Amino acid sequence: MDMDNLNDDCVCIILEYLPLVDQIAMARCSLRYEDLLCQIVWRKPRYREISVSYKMFEPLSKEDYMYFFKLTSCQMEKLYIWNVHEKAFNSYLGRHLMRPELTFYLRLDMTNLQELCITDDNMNNSMIQTITKSCPNLRSLSVSSAYITGKFMVGLHKLKTLVARACSIEAIHLEELLAQLQLTTLDLTSNKSKVEETILQAPTSGLARLQRLGISDAQNCGFSVAEQLPELKELVVSYQDMEAQELSDMLEKTRQLAELSESRFPKRLQLIMCNVVDVEVALEQITGLETRSPRESPKFCEQLKIIYKCK
Numbered sequence: 001m002d003m004d005n006l007n008d009d010c011v012c013i014i015l016e017y018l019p020l021v022d023q024i025a026m027a028r029c030s031l032r033y034e035d036l037l038c039q040i041v042w043r044k045p046r047y048r049e050i051s052v053s054y055k056m057f058e059p060l061s062k063e064d065y066m067y068f069f070k071l072t073s074c075q076m077e078k079l080y081i082w083n084v085h086e087k088a089f090n091s092y093l094g095r096h097l098m099r100p101e102l103t104f105y106l107r108l109d110m111t112n113l114q115e116l117c118i119t120d121d122n123m124n125n126s127m128i129q130t131i132t133k134s135c136p137n138l139r140s141l142s143v144s145s146a147y148i149t150g151k152f153m154v155g156l157h158k159l160k161t162l163v164a165r166a167c168s169i170e171a172i173h174l175e176e177l178l179a180q181l182q183l184t185t186l187d188l189t190s191n192k193s194k195v196e197e198t199i200l201q202a203p204t205s206g207l208a209r210l211q212r213l214g215i216s217d218a219q220n221c222g223f224s225v226a227e228q229l230p231e232l233k234e235l236v237v238s239y240q241d242m243e244a245q246e247l248s249d250m251l252e253k254t255r256q257l258a259e260l261s262e263s264r265f266p267k268r269l270q271l272i273m274c275n276v277v278d279v280e281v282a283l284e285q286i287t288g289l290e291t292r293s294p295r296e297s298p299k300f301c302e303q304l305k306i307i308y309k310c311k
Contacts, residue, residue, distance in 0.1 A: 004032075012040050021059040024068055034071070042072045051080040052099070062098050073108035078115040081105055106130045117142040117163075125151040132156055140185075146192060149173060154180050161185040165214075168192040174199075178206035187214035189238050199225055216240070221254040227261065 003011065015023055015037060023041070027034035041047075050072075057065060081102070102120055106127055110116075113135045123145035131138070132155035141156065142163035150173030153162070159181050169191050175198060177183065188195045196218045199207070207229050214236040218225060222237040229235075239247065 004030075008036055008040075012036055015041050019059070020056045020068070021064065024060070024064045027071075028067070038071050043075055047072055048076055049078040050076055051082070052105075053080075053082050060098075062100065065098070066100055066104065069105070069108060073110050074112060076110060076113055079105070079110070079113060080117045082119050102127070103130075106134060108134060110135045111137065113138055115140040115161075119144055121145050123148055125149060128152045129155070143167065150177060153177055156181070159183065163187040163214075164191070166190045166192075169195065171195075171198045175202065178202040182209050184209050185212040186210060187212075187236075188216075189214045189236070190216050190240075196222070196225060200228060204230075212236075214238070220250060220257060223254050223257050223261075 003014065006014075011033070015026060015033065018026065023037055027037050057068075060068070102118070102122060107130060114137065116131065116135060116138055117140075121144075123143050124147040128143075128148060129152040131141070132152055135156070137158055138156050139158055140161035140163075141153075141159060142161075144165050144167065146166065146168050148164060148167040148169070150164070150167075150169040153159070153173065154176045160183060162177070162181075162183060162185070165187060167188070169188055170193055174188075174195060177186075178199070179202070194217070195215055199213075199215070209231060210229050211231050212234045213225065213229065213232060215222060215225070216238045217240075218237045222235050226232060226235050
Protein backbone atom coordinates (compact mmCIF):
# COMPACT_ATOMS: atom_id res chain seq x y z
CA MET A 1 0.00 0.00 0.00
CA ASP A 2 1.23 3.44 -0.94
CA MET A 3 1.75 5.44 2.26
CA ASP A 4 0.63 8.58 0.46
CA ASN A 5 -2.87 7.13 0.22
CA LEU A 6 -3.26 6.77 3.99
CA ASN A 7 -5.07 9.39 6.04
CA ASP A 8 -3.11 11.71 8.34
CA ASP A 9 -3.83 9.74 11.51
CA CYS A 10 -2.42 6.53 10.04
CA VAL A 11 0.63 8.32 8.65
CA CYS A 12 1.38 9.87 12.05
CA ILE A 13 1.21 6.49 13.76
CA ILE A 14 3.73 5.11 11.28
CA LEU A 15 6.01 8.12 11.64
CA GLU A 16 6.04 7.81 15.41
CA TYR A 17 7.54 4.32 15.17
CA LEU A 18 10.46 5.55 13.06
CA PRO A 19 13.77 6.68 14.60
CA LEU A 20 14.45 10.40 14.34
CA VAL A 21 16.93 10.02 11.49
CA ASP A 22 14.24 8.31 9.38
CA GLN A 23 11.58 10.81 10.40
CA ILE A 24 13.81 13.59 9.09
CA ALA A 25 14.39 11.69 5.84
CA MET A 26 10.60 11.41 5.40
CA ALA A 27 10.13 15.10 6.17
CA ARG A 28 12.73 16.07 3.57
CA CYS A 29 11.02 14.08 0.81
CA SER A 30 7.47 15.35 1.33
CA LEU A 31 5.98 18.62 2.53
CA ARG A 32 2.99 16.66 3.83
CA TYR A 33 5.19 14.48 6.04
CA GLU A 34 7.13 17.50 7.22
CA ASP A 35 3.91 19.24 8.18
CA LEU A 36 2.55 16.17 10.02
CA LEU A 37 5.82 15.74 11.92
CA CYS A 38 5.98 19.41 12.90
CA GLN A 39 2.32 19.81 13.81
CA ILE A 40 1.63 16.46 15.49
CA VAL A 41 4.53 14.05 16.08
CA TRP A 42 7.20 16.54 17.14
CA ARG A 43 4.77 18.38 19.38
CA LYS A 44 4.59 15.45 21.78
CA PRO A 45 6.21 15.84 25.24
CA ARG A 46 9.41 13.94 24.41
CA TYR A 47 10.27 16.57 21.80
CA ARG A 48 9.36 19.57 23.98
CA GLU A 49 12.10 18.82 26.52
CA ILE A 50 15.39 18.47 24.65
CA SER A 51 19.01 17.89 25.59
CA VAL A 52 21.68 18.07 22.91
CA SER A 53 23.17 14.91 24.46
CA TYR A 54 20.15 12.73 23.69
CA LYS A 55 21.12 9.51 21.93
CA MET A 56 18.46 10.02 19.27
CA PHE A 57 20.64 12.81 17.83
CA GLU A 58 23.79 10.71 17.47
CA PRO A 59 23.01 9.24 14.00
CA LEU A 60 22.13 12.64 12.54
CA SER A 61 24.35 14.54 10.16
CA LYS A 62 25.03 18.16 11.01
CA GLU A 63 22.56 19.26 8.32
CA ASP A 64 19.78 17.00 9.61
CA TYR A 65 20.51 18.04 13.18
CA MET A 66 20.14 21.74 12.34
CA TYR A 67 17.08 21.00 10.20
CA PHE A 68 15.34 19.35 13.16
CA PHE A 69 16.11 22.22 15.57
CA LYS A 70 14.95 24.87 13.10
CA LEU A 71 11.62 23.10 12.67
CA THR A 72 10.96 22.33 16.33
CA SER A 73 12.57 25.14 18.36
CA CYS A 74 9.37 27.21 18.52
CA GLN A 75 7.62 24.30 20.30
CA MET A 76 10.37 23.48 22.82
CA GLU A 77 9.73 24.18 26.49
CA LYS A 78 13.03 23.02 28.00
CA LEU A 79 16.45 22.99 26.35
CA TYR A 80 19.73 21.74 27.83
CA ILE A 81 22.95 22.52 25.97
CA TRP A 82 26.16 20.86 27.14
CA ASN A 83 29.78 21.20 25.99
CA VAL A 84 28.94 22.77 22.67
CA HIS A 85 32.49 23.81 21.87
CA GLU A 86 33.78 20.24 22.18
CA LYS A 87 31.02 18.94 19.93
CA ALA A 88 31.40 21.69 17.31
CA PHE A 89 35.17 21.78 16.92
CA ASN A 90 38.15 19.49 16.90
CA SER A 91 41.81 20.54 17.29
CA TYR A 92 43.29 24.03 17.57
CA LEU A 93 42.57 24.60 13.88
CA GLY A 94 38.87 24.85 14.67
CA ARG A 95 37.84 22.13 12.25
CA HIS A 96 34.06 21.78 12.22
CA LEU A 97 32.60 18.51 13.41
CA MET A 98 29.03 17.24 13.51
CA ARG A 99 27.35 19.97 15.51
CA PRO A 100 26.78 23.73 15.18
CA GLU A 101 28.24 26.43 17.38
CA LEU A 102 26.44 27.83 20.39
CA THR A 103 25.17 30.89 18.53
CA PHE A 104 23.08 28.64 16.28
CA TYR A 105 20.86 27.61 19.20
CA LEU A 106 20.54 31.10 20.64
CA ARG A 107 19.27 32.58 17.38
CA LEU A 108 16.47 30.05 16.98
CA ASP A 109 12.86 31.04 17.50
CA MET A 110 12.25 29.76 21.04
CA THR A 111 9.06 31.63 21.79
CA ASN A 112 7.65 28.95 24.10
CA LEU A 113 10.85 28.04 25.90
CA GLN A 114 10.43 28.04 29.68
CA GLU A 115 13.77 26.64 30.85
CA LEU A 116 17.23 27.02 29.33
CA CYS A 117 20.43 25.50 30.70
CA ILE A 118 23.76 26.18 28.98
CA THR A 119 27.09 24.77 30.15
CA ASP A 120 29.69 26.49 28.01
CA ASP A 121 32.67 28.58 29.12
CA ASN A 122 32.36 30.72 26.00
CA MET A 123 29.00 32.24 26.98
CA ASN A 124 29.12 36.05 27.15
CA ASN A 125 26.92 39.11 27.62
CA SER A 126 26.05 39.50 23.95
CA MET A 127 24.69 35.94 23.96
CA ILE A 128 22.54 36.82 26.96
CA GLN A 129 21.19 39.76 24.97
CA THR A 130 20.32 37.37 22.12
CA ILE A 131 18.47 35.11 24.58
CA THR A 132 16.32 38.03 25.75
CA LYS A 133 15.06 38.36 22.17
CA SER A 134 14.72 34.69 21.20
CA CYS A 135 13.24 33.49 24.53
CA PRO A 136 10.69 36.12 25.62
CA ASN A 137 8.84 33.70 27.95
CA LEU A 138 11.87 32.23 29.69
CA ARG A 139 11.29 31.49 33.38
CA SER A 140 14.48 29.61 34.27
CA LEU A 141 18.05 30.28 33.08
CA SER A 142 21.19 28.40 34.08
CA VAL A 143 24.60 29.52 32.80
CA SER A 144 28.22 29.27 33.87
CA SER A 145 30.92 31.48 32.37
CA ALA A 146 33.40 34.03 33.67
CA TYR A 147 32.44 36.32 30.77
CA ILE A 148 28.89 36.84 32.07
CA THR A 149 28.54 39.97 34.23
CA GLY A 150 24.74 40.08 34.49
CA LYS A 151 24.36 42.69 31.76
CA PHE A 152 21.12 42.36 29.76
CA MET A 153 19.67 39.72 32.11
CA VAL A 154 17.11 42.22 33.36
CA GLY A 155 15.56 41.96 29.88
CA LEU A 156 14.26 38.49 30.76
CA HIS A 157 11.11 39.95 32.28
CA LYS A 158 9.45 36.64 33.22
CA LEU A 159 12.52 35.06 34.80
CA LYS A 160 11.91 33.36 38.16
CA THR A 161 15.01 31.17 38.49
CA LEU A 162 18.56 32.30 37.76
CA VAL A 163 21.51 29.97 38.26
CA ALA A 164 24.78 31.73 37.40
CA ARG A 165 27.53 29.70 39.04
CA ALA A 166 31.17 30.68 38.49
CA CYS A 167 30.10 33.83 36.66
CA SER A 168 31.22 37.44 37.16
CA ILE A 169 27.92 39.05 38.13
CA GLU A 170 28.64 42.69 38.97
CA ALA A 171 26.95 44.58 41.80
CA ILE A 172 25.27 47.12 39.50
CA HIS A 173 23.60 44.38 37.45
CA LEU A 174 22.69 42.32 40.51
CA GLU A 175 20.94 45.38 41.94
CA GLU A 176 18.91 45.66 38.73
CA LEU A 177 17.99 41.98 38.82
CA LEU A 178 16.81 42.14 42.42
CA ALA A 179 14.89 45.37 41.86
CA GLN A 180 13.17 44.60 38.55
CA LEU A 181 12.70 40.82 38.38
CA GLN A 182 10.54 38.69 40.65
CA LEU A 183 13.11 35.99 41.30
CA THR A 184 12.27 33.07 43.57
CA THR A 185 15.57 31.17 43.08
CA LEU A 186 19.01 32.76 42.75
CA ASP A 187 22.28 30.81 42.72
CA LEU A 188 25.49 32.86 42.49
CA THR A 189 27.82 30.24 43.93
CA SER A 190 31.53 30.86 43.17
CA ASN A 191 30.81 34.26 41.68
CA LYS A 192 33.95 36.25 40.87
CA SER A 193 32.56 39.30 42.68
CA LYS A 194 31.26 39.47 46.24
CA VAL A 195 27.47 39.43 46.25
CA GLU A 196 26.56 39.20 49.94
CA GLU A 197 26.79 42.96 50.57
CA THR A 198 24.71 43.76 47.49
CA ILE A 199 21.97 41.38 48.66
CA LEU A 200 22.00 42.81 52.18
CA GLN A 201 21.65 46.36 50.82
CA ALA A 202 18.93 45.54 48.30
CA PRO A 203 15.43 47.01 48.86
CA THR A 204 13.12 44.69 50.76
CA SER A 205 10.73 44.62 47.81
CA GLY A 206 13.41 43.02 45.64
CA LEU A 207 13.95 40.22 48.13
CA ALA A 208 10.33 39.57 49.03
CA ARG A 209 9.85 36.51 46.79
CA LEU A 210 13.30 34.93 47.04
CA GLN A 211 12.91 31.37 48.35
CA ARG A 212 16.23 29.73 47.46
CA LEU A 213 19.63 31.39 47.44
CA GLY A 214 23.16 30.09 46.79
CA ILE A 215 26.25 32.22 47.54
CA SER A 216 29.91 31.73 48.44
CA ASP A 217 32.16 33.02 51.21
CA ALA A 218 29.41 34.72 53.22
CA GLN A 219 30.08 36.06 56.68
CA ASN A 220 28.87 33.85 59.56
CA CYS A 221 27.65 31.17 57.17
CA GLY A 222 25.25 33.63 55.60
CA PHE A 223 23.14 33.98 58.72
CA SER A 224 22.53 37.73 58.21
CA VAL A 225 21.27 37.06 54.70
CA ALA A 226 19.02 34.28 55.95
CA GLU A 227 17.37 36.57 58.48
CA GLN A 228 16.77 39.36 55.98
CA LEU A 229 14.91 37.33 53.35
CA PRO A 230 11.28 36.94 54.47
CA GLU A 231 10.31 34.02 52.20
CA LEU A 232 13.63 32.16 52.16
CA LYS A 233 13.30 28.38 52.44
CA GLU A 234 16.82 27.30 51.58
CA LEU A 235 20.23 28.98 51.75
CA VAL A 236 23.36 27.25 50.44
CA VAL A 237 26.71 28.78 51.38
CA SER A 238 29.96 27.37 50.00
CA TYR A 239 33.58 28.02 50.98
CA GLN A 240 36.89 27.17 49.37
CA ASP A 241 40.43 27.11 50.70
CA MET A 242 39.45 28.04 54.24
CA GLU A 243 41.68 27.25 57.20
CA ALA A 244 40.22 24.77 59.67
CA GLN A 245 40.49 27.09 62.68
CA GLU A 246 38.97 30.01 60.80
CA LEU A 247 36.04 27.87 59.74
CA SER A 248 35.65 26.42 63.22
CA ASP A 249 35.48 29.92 64.75
CA MET A 250 32.92 31.06 62.21
CA LEU A 251 30.74 28.00 62.79
CA GLU A 252 30.79 28.62 66.54
CA LYS A 253 29.79 32.26 66.06
CA THR A 254 27.02 31.22 63.70
CA ARG A 255 25.75 28.69 66.21
CA GLN A 256 25.59 31.41 68.87
CA LEU A 257 23.74 33.76 66.51
CA ALA A 258 21.25 31.03 65.73
CA GLU A 259 20.59 30.37 69.43
CA LEU A 260 19.95 34.07 70.10
CA SER A 261 17.85 34.61 67.02
CA GLU A 262 14.08 34.68 67.10
CA SER A 263 13.84 34.01 63.37
CA ARG A 264 12.13 30.98 61.89
CA PHE A 265 15.46 29.36 61.05
CA PRO A 266 16.35 26.36 63.20
CA LYS A 267 18.91 26.70 65.96
CA ARG A 268 20.85 23.88 64.36
CA LEU A 269 21.95 23.73 60.74
CA GLN A 270 20.00 20.77 59.45
CA LEU A 271 22.22 19.53 56.67
CA ILE A 272 25.82 19.81 55.56
CA MET A 273 27.24 18.61 52.26
CA CYS A 274 31.03 18.62 52.27
CA ASN A 275 34.22 16.84 51.35
CA VAL A 276 35.63 17.02 54.85
CA VAL A 277 38.17 14.43 55.90
CA ASP A 278 36.67 14.04 59.37
CA VAL A 279 32.94 14.36 58.74
CA GLU A 280 31.99 13.46 62.30
CA VAL A 281 34.02 16.31 63.75
CA ALA A 282 32.59 18.75 61.22
CA LEU A 283 29.04 17.74 62.07
CA GLU A 284 29.74 18.08 65.78
CA GLN A 285 31.05 21.60 65.36
CA ILE A 286 28.19 22.69 63.13
CA THR A 287 25.23 21.14 64.90
CA GLY A 288 26.49 21.31 68.46
CA LEU A 289 25.22 17.78 69.01
CA GLU A 290 28.35 16.72 70.88
CA THR A 291 30.44 18.57 73.43
CA ARG A 292 33.42 16.24 73.66
CA SER A 293 36.77 17.53 72.47
CA PRO A 294 37.38 16.75 68.82
CA ARG A 295 40.24 14.61 67.67
CA GLU A 296 43.10 16.14 65.72
CA SER A 297 42.06 19.40 64.07
CA PRO A 298 39.77 18.45 61.18
CA LYS A 299 41.20 18.98 57.74
CA PHE A 300 38.66 20.85 55.69
CA CYS A 301 39.35 20.19 52.03
CA GLU A 302 38.62 22.53 49.15
CA GLN A 303 34.93 23.14 49.60
CA LEU A 304 32.32 23.20 52.31
CA LYS A 305 28.65 23.75 51.70
CA ILE A 306 26.23 24.63 54.45
CA ILE A 307 22.52 24.41 53.78
CA TYR A 308 19.91 26.11 55.90
CA LYS A 309 16.37 24.85 55.64
CA CYS A 310 13.29 26.20 57.33
CA LYS A 311 11.37 24.04 59.77
